[in-house]
Every structure is written in C-alpha cells, then in structure tokens.
Amino acid sequence: MALNILGFPRIGKNRELKKALESYWAKESLESELLACASALKKEHWELQKSLDYVCVNDFSLYDNMLDLAFALGAIPKAYEGLQGLDCYFAMARGNKNLKALEMTKWFNTNYHYVVPELDINYKYILNTNFIKESYKEAIAFGFRPKISLIGFFTFFALSKITNGEIKAVFKKVKETYLNLIKNLVQELKGELVIEFSEPVFVKGWTPLEKLGISQDSVIEFYNAVNALGIKIIVSTFFEHSKELTETLVQTNIYGIGLDFVYGEKNLQSLEILAKSDKVLFAGIIDGRNVWVANLESKLALLQNIAKKIPHERIVLSSSCSLLHLPFSTESETKMDKETLSWLCFAKEKITELELLDSVFRNGISPNNKTKWEQNITINKTRKNATKIHNANVQERLKEQTITTRALPFNDRIKIQRETLNYPTLATTTIGSFPQTPELRALRRNYKSGAISKEIYESGIQDYIRDCVRFQEEIGLDVLVHGEPERNDMVEYFGERLRGFVFSQNAWVQSYGSRCVKPPIIYGDIARLEDITLQWTLYAQSLTKKRIKGMLTGPVTILNWSFVRDDLERSVICKQLALALRDEIDALQNNGILIIQVDEAAFKEGYPLRIENVLEYERWALESFKLATAIAKPQTQIHTHMCYSEFNDIIKTIEDMDADVISIETARSGNKLLKVFKSQGYQNEIGPGVYDIHSPRIPSVEEIKKQILSLLEVLPKEQLWINPDCGLKTRKWEEVKPSLKNMIEATKAVRKTL
Template identity: 60%
Template sequence: MSKNYVIGFPRIGEKRELKKVLESFWSGEVDFGEVKYVANELKKRHWAYQKSAKVDYISSNDFSYYDNMLDTTILLGAIPKRFENLEDEELYFAMARGNKEAVAMEMTKWFNTNYHYIVPEISKETKFKLNSKKVISEYKEAKDFAVKTKINLVGPITYLGLSKSVDNSDTFLHINSVVEQYCKLLEELSLFDEEIVVQFDEPLFVKDLDSKILSLIKPVYDKLSKVSSNIKVVVATYFEHSNEATKILVNTPIWAIALDFVYGSKNFEVLEEIESSNKVLIAGVIDGRNVWKSNISKKVELLDEIAKKVSKSKILVSTSCSLLHVPFTLEYETALDSDIKSWLSFAKEKLLELKLVSKLFFNEELSLEDKSQLKRNQEDNESRKNSTKIHNKKVQDELSKLKTNERKDKFEDRIKAQREFFKYEDLATTTIGSFPQTQEIRKNRRDYKNSLISKEQYELQIKEYIDDCIAFQESIGLDVLVHGEPERNDMVEYFGELLDGFAFTKNAWVQSYGSRCVKPPLIFGDVTRENPMTVEWIKYAQSRTKKIVKGMLTGPVTILNWSFVRDDKPRNEVARQIALAIANEVDDLQNAGIKMIQVDEAAFKEGYPLRNENISKYEKWAVENFRLSVSKAKIDTQIHTHMCYSEFNDIIKTIEAMDADVISIETARSGNELLKIFKKVGYKQEVGPGVYDIHSPRVPSIDEMVEQIEALLEVLPKQQLWINPDCGLKTRKWPEVKQSLENMVKAVNIVRNKK
C-alpha cells in the first residue's frame, strides 16, 4: 500500500551545482551539453534520495533549468512573437533573461514565497501548440533509473490565471485551447505505462476566486480526468485552504486532491465532502516552507484528527508543498551551533520525517533506527521549547516602554525641509544601492571570515571598492550616490549577522529564480542590536565625495519575509523587535551626518496573506513596523524605500500609509502602467520608477531610456520623479552596469534640456 507523497523537490543541487553550470554556460565557459549532463546527474541523485527515504510518490518534471512556469509556456507553445525566430536553449534563456534584440519576459513572486516565476504573455492572437519533449524525456529518464514517477504539471487554470494579458483580453478565453494541449499530452503519456499519476499544481485555488474562474474547474477536470483510464489525475493546492475549489473538485473524476494542513487549517471544513466523494486525500502535514523540525507526535495527532473525517485507507501523508522552498540538507552545516542545528530540518531531513510520520500513522512496526529518530525528535523539540537562547528580556522591556512609534512631522513639511537641505534637481538620478559583487570582493570577504587575511587587509580592499564606486558614480554625473555594499553578502544576511537572535548556515541555499539563490537567515530567538551596523562604511563613503551618499538599510518586514522565522512567536512580534533595531540604526546614521537613508522593503508585498480576510491584519502590523523603523528620523532626514515586483493597485493606500518620503519601484518590464495608480490616488510622495531592467544583461540604449522617462512624465510631474534602475546591481557585471548607468544619466540630461 502506498502511504506517502512528496509534492516536489529542490532542483538547484545540494551544492548549487545547477547554478554554477548555468552561469558557466551563460559566460561561454561551457556548452549546453555540460548543463544537460549536470542536470541529469542532479535528477538521478534527487530521485535516489527520495527512493531511499521510502517515498511512494516521487515527481518527474519538477526539475527545471530556470522555472516551471517558463517550462509550461514552452510546453504549450505560447511563445511571444519577439522570440519566435529562436530555438531550443537560446529561445528558453532569451525568454527568461532577454537578449540583445528582445527584453526578457516579466518575472514576479510565486504567491507569498520568495520564489519568482516567469510570467506568461497571452493575447487574443496567442496560438498554443504542444511541445511534450521535456515532460516525456524526464519521465523516461526516471524509468531508466528504476524510478516510476508521478508527473508534475502546472494546472491550466493556474497557468492562465497567472498569465499577463498583453492586449487587455481575458486570458481565460484560451482555456479550451490550453486544456486541449494538456489532453494531447495525457494521450501521449498514457502509452508509456499501465498506470500514470499526473499531478496538476493549482495553487491559484487557494486564493479568493470569482465565480467565473470557479465555474471552469469542473469542465476542465472532467475533461482531463477522462482522457485515458490509466491516467490518475491529482490536483495539488498549497499555501492556504482551497475550500471553494475542493467542493467542486470532489464532483469531478479526479483521483486525488492534495491539501495543505500546515498553512490551510480551514481545509478541515471540506473533509466530509472528500470522504463522501471517495477521493484520495493527500494530506500535507510536513512543512515545505519552513525549516524547523517537525514535532512527530503532533503531526501524527493532526493526521488522526483528519482520519476522523476521511478513511485512513484513502489518505496519503505528504509535504505541505514542494520542498523547493527549503534548503537541501543539514549535512554540511558543521559550524552551526549544535543546539540550533538540532531544531532544524531541511529537504532531505523532511523526507525522513515524512517516512516516520507515515509509519506511525499507519501503525507500521518501527525499526530500531526509527525508534531512535523518534526519541531524538522528542528531545530536540523539548530542548528548543526550554532553551535560554531564545529569550532576551532587554528587548522585551525596551519595546514595552516605547513611546514613539512613528515620525511626528507631516510629509509636506518634511519634503520642504529636505529639498532645502539637499538641493537636488528634478528627475534626480540614483541607484537602488548595491553594485556588482566581483569575484575579488567575494573572495576578500570569504578570506576574512576564514581568518586568512587580517582585518586591515580586508578593510583596505573594501575601501578601494568604495573609492572606485564613488569615483565612477561621480564621473557619470549621478546626483545621489551609494557606497555599493561591498561588505555585504546579502541584504538580509548582512544585518542578521550583526543582530542577536539570528543564526546562519554555510550551505542552506534556496532558489529565488533561475540561477539566483539566497541563503535566508534563521530567526530562532529574540532580536536585539548591540552596536551600529552600517555607520562606519557609509561615513567613509561620504568622506570621499561632496555629493549626497544614501545610507542603505533593509526594512523589518523584508528581513522577516526573507528569513526562516521562528514558529513559536507571532510574526508581527518578531518584526517589531527588528523594527526597533533598524530605528536605532537610522538614528545613529543621521547623527553621523547621513541624512538620506533608504530602508528597503523589497519583500513587503511578498508577505501578503493569500486570502482577503487576512490582509488588513497583515497590512496593519507591517505598516506599523515600517513606521517604527524610521520613527527617529528628523524632519530633514529623507527616508527612501524600495519595493520589488509589486502590483500596486491593491496596496497603494498601504504604501501611502508607510509614509516614506521617496519610494522606488520595479516597473521596467511593465512600462508606465504600474505608475498610473500613483497618479490616480493623488500620491504626494516622490517616486523612483525603474527605467531599466537589471535582471537581464541587456544594456538599454539612451534613446530607449529617453522614451521610458518621457512615458513616466506623462503620468507624474518631474518634481515628483526620481530616475533609477529597477533594482540593485549586485548580480550584474561591471561593463554592462557602467554602460547602462551612463546611458541613464545621459537620457535624463536630454529630457531635462527638453523641458
């Protein structure tokens, strides 16, 4: 009897092997054959790990060279016209990253995670044509490796629901065409085995759906489930409850439905419908999004509660979502505090938790090793609960006595004082903060961390980088400069390393997009700041120029959303502790003469609940904590913030409530459409829309940026606009950065001279 199920598995490799070979391919060091070789080895290894952990349902087609939504666009043949003359890997990576002739497709966050997907582009004219090569070849690869897999596919409703209409037509007009391609695929697959399980990922079902989308569910899954008698269709939902969709799905011929019982406790409300429909329930109880060790006994208790409503024989024990969202393994964390390490579980470790939970739930006999693991699990959970490392009375007392939660001056008064103090021009030019992280600067940090060089040697190289960075910015005529952040490994990790309550790993990388990986900090205890974190480096940069240098900080909500957060305290309370630390840093910076300070909230939107009923509560505490973080800023201290990948229409009032003096936003792949909402609501604060896309190596021309700036001026007046790239420049190479920024400044000067 099959007992357990994994929604999906990480693909970047336990030592980021895929990232490294992709970047070698993009730089021309290896050919695509090497990329395929590494990818095939990784897939075999990942299947082997799951097989050895006794996983009954292992995925194929959860692997991707870049992104599964992009893979689905290729699968369905929905290629935007600007890429139609390309083929194979050239086509694939041009769509993801752009090339000299064409801009990349838009990228945005995957629901409320830190993963990004490539947004499909759909118009009335889009024609769909099946390209099943990847799906079938990967299934065959697994079979050749003696692993019979289920096949993961992005569901048709989620695919079209997350697509971008490039002509304002309804993307769901194509639902029949898309389903037709999936039916053809299922027909092809049905020839390969007596029985094949196909998992359609439909995370869109956990959002508040209108009746039109809900009305598509039954006809779509009636049709897909009837293609072939040997195809067993699974619909997988995750990150929240999907009650409205589940009530419809139980009346279709699908075989099973996967529900998330970690982040969607309301899924309990539809268990009786699942039981009466005789569907298999794939119960997601092992957390696929956080890193804390499961309490095995409590997971079994949760399953026992589920089994009161659904027959145990119809339950498969599962991860709550794909394990893509957690690091690969704890095996390489030799330097991590032993207590903290004992509280953690990454992807490989979660496979063992899954095995143990399913054995206990189904009353299987435990081996001696199983019994030892269970005993250790109980001890580790008890150790964490009672540890003195997680509590700090000092910060608790400071927050309880706090009197000022926000700035006392109104924006109209602040901006007048700031304009008089800084005297910057309209269409002021700046960057978002980071400059390219060269191999030399990474090596310098690494060597210092490993005690291979002295503090003096380390600081000398950092200062040389800052000197060069400041000199370059001055040479091209940028108005507001930054120090380039050469001392920072990551915009969250850097601050976490200087705060108490954070722990860090050596190899706990998680894929963000493509080859981009992040290593989120672990917030295990109360957060406090003992000393200034940025003041000395920003002061040094300011000493090298007479121009304005911005101080660069990461905001409390982003630090929270880009970390693995303790699950024993409410998230808003953790954010409040971080906000207090940032507020003290703002105060130290302004007292050191740094009067323009950017507090990045790149991940503000990322933390939004998926259900409307929970949004107002999140917005309230998120805004309160941002305002607390800048509450000590004086009237002539200008507070900037930056937001990534956000559709602002639904949160513009929240952005206003944050009350930053200047907000920079990512709009380069979206034209000026996102900006129009700022005009519509009468937004008063200053805005820096990104005028070029930094996620592509492509260098935009001067004329292109002139056109972009003039488009922005059609929406907002020049007095309100700043001109900048759409995000930090850390991941780019110096030659393209220099040319792009030089073109940007020249474009601004052309526009200024026209007015």
C-alpha cells in the same frame, strides 16, 4: 507506506545547477554539458525520494516551471519565434542583446520569482513536450516510479498576462492546448500515468478567478476531461486553505486531492466534504517552507484527528508544498553549534520525517522507530526551554516603544528636505548595490576563513568603495551609494549583526534562475548588537561632497526573507526587528547621513492569500515599518524600495507607510504600475525603474529617454526620481557602467526639454 512530496529543490547540494547555468550563459560550456548536469541532479534527487510512492518528474527546471509550461504549450511571443531551443527559452527568461526578458513576479507569498507567461489569441501554440517526456523516461530507465508534476491549467492561466484577445477566447484556446499537451503525454508515455496538478491559485477564493471566467463548472469540466484520458490525477493546493476547491473537486472523477494542513488549518473544515467522496486525501502535514524539526507528536495528533473523518487507507502523507523553498540538507552544516543545528530540518530530512511519521501513524511506536521518535520529542523539548531564545530586555523595550509617526507630515518635511539636500529635478540615483565581483567575493571569503587579516580585508573594501564613488561622480549621479561590497546578502549581512539569528554555510535556496539566496534563521529574540552600516557609509561620505544614501533592509523584508521561528507571532518578531533598525537609522542621521533607504522589497510577498487575513497583516507590517522610521528627523529623507509588485490592492498601505521616496520596479511592465499611484493621488516622490537590471542587455540612451518621457506623461517632474529598477549586485561592471552612463545621458537630455 503512502508518502508524497510536491517537488524537490533543483539547484543541487552544492549549487551545481547554478554553476552549470552561469557557465553555459558565459559560453564557457556546451548545451550538452548543461543537460548532463541536469540529468545527474535529477537522478540524485530521485534517489532521495525512492521511499515515496512516486518520484517527482518535471519539478526540475533549468530556470522556472511557469516558463517551462509556457514553452511546452508553445506560448512563445512573436519576438522570440526566430530563436530555437534553449536560445529561445533563456531569451524569454533573461533577455538578450536585442530582446527584453518577460516580466517576473513573486510566486504567491514566497521569495521565489516566476517568469510571467504572455498569452495571445494569435500565438501558434505548437507543443514542445520533449523535456517532460525525456525526464519521465529517464526516471523509468533509472528504475524509479515517476509522477509528473505540472502547474495546473487554472493557476497557469490566472498567473499569466493576456497581451492580445478577449479573455474568453484566450481561455478556450489555452485550455485546448493544455489538454492537447496531456493527450500528447498519454500517447507517448507508456504505463500508468500519474500527474499531480498544482493549483495554488484556488487558495485565493473564487472572486479573483471569476473575473477570468473561471467557475466551478469549468473546473469540473476540465478535470473530468483530463481524467477521461485514463490518468491517475492528484490536484493539490497549498500555502492556505481552499474549501472552495475541495467542494468542487469532490464532484469530479479524479483520484486524489492535496490540502495544506500546515498553513491552511481551516482545511480541517473540508474533511466532512471529503469524507462523503471516494477521493484520496494527500495531507500536507510536513512543512515545505520552514526549516524547523517538526513536532511529530502534534503532527500525529493532527493526523489522528483527520483519520476520524477519512480512513487511513485514503490518507497519503505529504509535504505541505514543494520542497523547492528549502535548502538541500543539514548534512552540509559543519560549523553551526550542535544544539541549534539539531532544531533544523531541510529538504532531505523532511522526507525522513515523513517516513517516521507515517510509520508511527500506520503501525504505532515499534522497536524500529522508537529511538527516532524519542529523539524528536527530546529535540522539541530542548528547543522550547532553551534560554538563548528569550531576552527579557528586548521584550520589555517592545512594550515601551509606541511612537510610529514622523514628527512632521510629508508636505512639510519635503520642503525642508529639498532645501537641505538640494537635489535637482529628476534626481538620479541607484537602488544601492553594485556588482559583486569574483574578487570581492574572494576577499570576503578569505577574511571569513581567516586567510587574510582584518587590515587587508578593510583595505580591499575601501578600494572598492573608492572606485565605486569615483565612478558615480564621473558619470554625474546626483545621490550616491557606497555599493555594499561588505555585504554578502541584503538580509544575511544585517542578521549577522543582530542577536537572535543563526547562519548556515550552505543552506542555499533558489530565488529565480541561477540566483540563490541563503536566508538567515531567526531562532530567538532580536536586538542590535553593534553599528550595522555606519562605518562604511561614513567612509563613502568622506570621499565626496555629494550625498551618500544610507542603505538598510527593512523589518518586514528581513522577516519575509528569513526562516522565522515558529514559537512566536510573526508580528512580534517584526517589531523586534523594527526597533533594532530604528537604532541604526538614528545613528546614521546623527552622523550626517540624511538620505536613508529602508528597503521593503518583500513587503508585498508577505501578504496573506486569503483576503479575510489581509487587514491584520497590513496592520502589523505597516506598524513595524513606521516603528523603524519614525525616529527620522524632518530633514532626514526616508527612501524605500519594493520589488515586483502589483500595487493596485495595496496602494493605500504604501501611502500610509509615509516614506518620502519609493522606488519600484516598472521596467518590464511599463507604466501600468505608475498609473496606480496617479489615480490614487499619491503625493510622495517616486523612483520608477527606467531599465531592467535582471537582464544582461544594455539599454540605449534613446530607450531610456523614451521611458523617462513616458513617466512624465503620468506624473509631474517634481515627483520623479530616475534610477534602475533594482540593485546591481547580480550584474557585471561591463553591463552596469554603460547602462548607468546611458541613464544619466538620457536624464540630462530630458531635463533640457523641460
């Protein structure tokens, strides 16, 4: 066999890492206990990979691989230099009482967040490779053959933020440090060293890299220098095609090149180039990002096509990317209907698919693999013909609905809204969710399991909403929310009330650190089955004379944060979602809820990585958002929220969304994002986050006041809303209450100066 994966999920079958991390952060367990949990998980995951050529080492992380590499390279900002070991590591990731965390953003077009390293020409760059070496030695001791998984230098550099120094000088210094890291590993680890360098940044093409001084010559020079150290090198790209990198790497002395044939079909055009070299092709053939059982017949046909150019002995079957983006195993799903479950394949099962496909590719169908092969064919046929997937009414309605423009333009609407809604200058609100306490989770869990009655459950939800509304009134927030106590997740909750979705018990996927999400699975045509948010929004409104903001998750975000069916265009699925949400918006406004937030937190992360594909995505994503919100009357104010995004390249699209108010995350990145809106001449209202909710630290009144004043240097007071930078569900009440009180006090102080 010749088999490879680029990484494995690290949170554990039962989210063991999440629990160990949160226990350690709460000072309820020791560092030794956390590391023991990590060691046990690594061993368990290596055992599942024993049929592969090598097990992945260093794909495991206590928080994030980009942070790991920054830490290993000694790219430690001066503010953290007084801290040691995990105290320093987690302070960079999460902040502490005295320090802000480093910025986070999305890993390409996935829902995984990475910590953005900061690079400074004056950093000491003292290497710390202990974690890599210890994991490597552990794998050896357990009897496995290890392959070190590393984020490639060029991807690391391109995704980092230079805080001081000229690009060329910083590039040179970080490159030297990175090469020293490899030399250190070579010197201290015995035997043949195999390293797979992940270089997904190259799927974006040369243009963004050339701005950083990265050229074809620099790539060839770098990887030849690494190769000269006597390492077996694989360089892999994924999430799209990268003919540019293939053309470059064939000119180096490296061993293998990894290409994604699931999301980068145009990689087939690189086979002619590869064929003329001696490089081994690591063919990303099994989907590392989606949960459907592969159609192995079509995968085999693709491999046979590849083999017309590249000899069998130079082809290694691989996952398309790291399996980090998948749940652990379908074995934990005992409640899902058997037919739907048979269509699904998670990380553990993906390895089994690789084994079966490789067996048939190398040796044909034999008595050993015939039964499994026929089962795969049957599963795919059953899914294709299943009647529950298709709904004629949904398909017909989509053809009929074409209105995607609000009844009045923004400048006319906003006058009506300000008069109708009567909110003050620098209006204060939150992004929607409030802390999900253990008691709240237990309440939902007990109701779902049947341990408590509907009456007891609803009484508990009412109590939470009542307390939530009372607290917001006490501190003086202007626009309130109900706190979302009934929602397990901002996407899953909606999917549970829509046709075409199925839900798992344990299909958890890491979003960042200990934060895990359980994405819904879209298997069929989508329709709204019932009121989704109306009951609890109206209950909250009955408790106060202030405006309650309705909270919906937008169609593009539901799509991008779900595992999506692969038998229909994503644009069509998104529009089906939009129609369902359109009905919910109409129900809310017809019942007096005139401020409605349609979150599009994942709008940016769905962007294609190749620039030539961007316009088509923007077209249908924008059309879907507007299809949902065009039903809003002029007096109904539509808010939206976007997470961790660089807006420079999509500001025109944001403008075209025509939301009345957009809230964005700026707390970690300062006013840089806000200046984009000013330079574009953006007219609609904006709520820049004035403090970072992803850190447990409580911002002071003076700190928030300073932040608000800095916002006013960029945009006029009439255009600004004041809010945290994201929802508060992951925080504790003892953090949320003083932070919001300080936010209100700071806002009042600034208002007095205006």
